Amino acid sequence: MAQEDQEINYFVRVLNTDLDGTKSVIVALTGIKGVGRHAAQIIAKAAEVPKHELIGKLDEASVDRIREVVNTYAERIPVWMTNRxxxxxxxxxxxxIGSDLSLTNEDDINILKKIRAYRGIRHETGQKVRGQRTKSTGRTGLIVGVKRKTT
Incomplete structure (x- = not known):
């Protein structure tokens, strides 16, 4: 009964990210950029915390272990599992992981624009980048439909 009466932390801070304390450890860890469900399971197992426990109900020592494992995650995984x-x-x-991921992504796009690669030019002009069709979809701007000839 003491477990149920335990106070819950609604925000758990890990790697400059506020995680929802009302979610399980695996689901809450996916709130960090660069951490998916598979990575969250690996982090929970390495930190020796129950993966289905609410992250807000964990004691401070368990949260510190999670923080430590998240910081050293890149050294723990094989090369084929890295996102870069x-x-x-x-x-x-x-x-x-974290805010570095969005900064790195922006830098990569800026490099593509700078060297005038095809993908960089598509990013600059706001068009589709990955080879999708653009004849009928992805239209932006004021004109949407087809104008009829007036006779």
């Missing part, structure tokens, strides 16, 4: 298998500058495999 070959870095542009160093050539080494990296797994980028």
């Amino acid at each position: 298998p070959k870095d542009v500058y160093t050539g080494a495999p990296k797994h980028i």
Whole structure:
């Protein structure tokens, strides 16, 4: 009964991200950019916390273990599991987590624009980048429909 009366932390801070304390450990960890469900399971197992327990009900020592495992996650996983298998500058495999992920993504797009790659030009003009059809979908702007000829 003491477990049920335990106070719950509604926000748990991990890697500059506020996680929802009312969710299980696995679901809450997916709130960090660069951490999916599979990575969250690996983190929970390495931190030795129950993965279906609410993250807000964990004690401070367990949350500290989660923080430590998240910080060292890139060294714990094989190369094929990283989200950046070959870095542009160093050539080494990296797994980028948190706010660094959005900054790295913006840098990559800026590099593509700078070297005038096809994908960079598509990003600049706001068109589809990955080869989708653009004849009938992805239209933006004021004109949407087809105008009829007036006779």
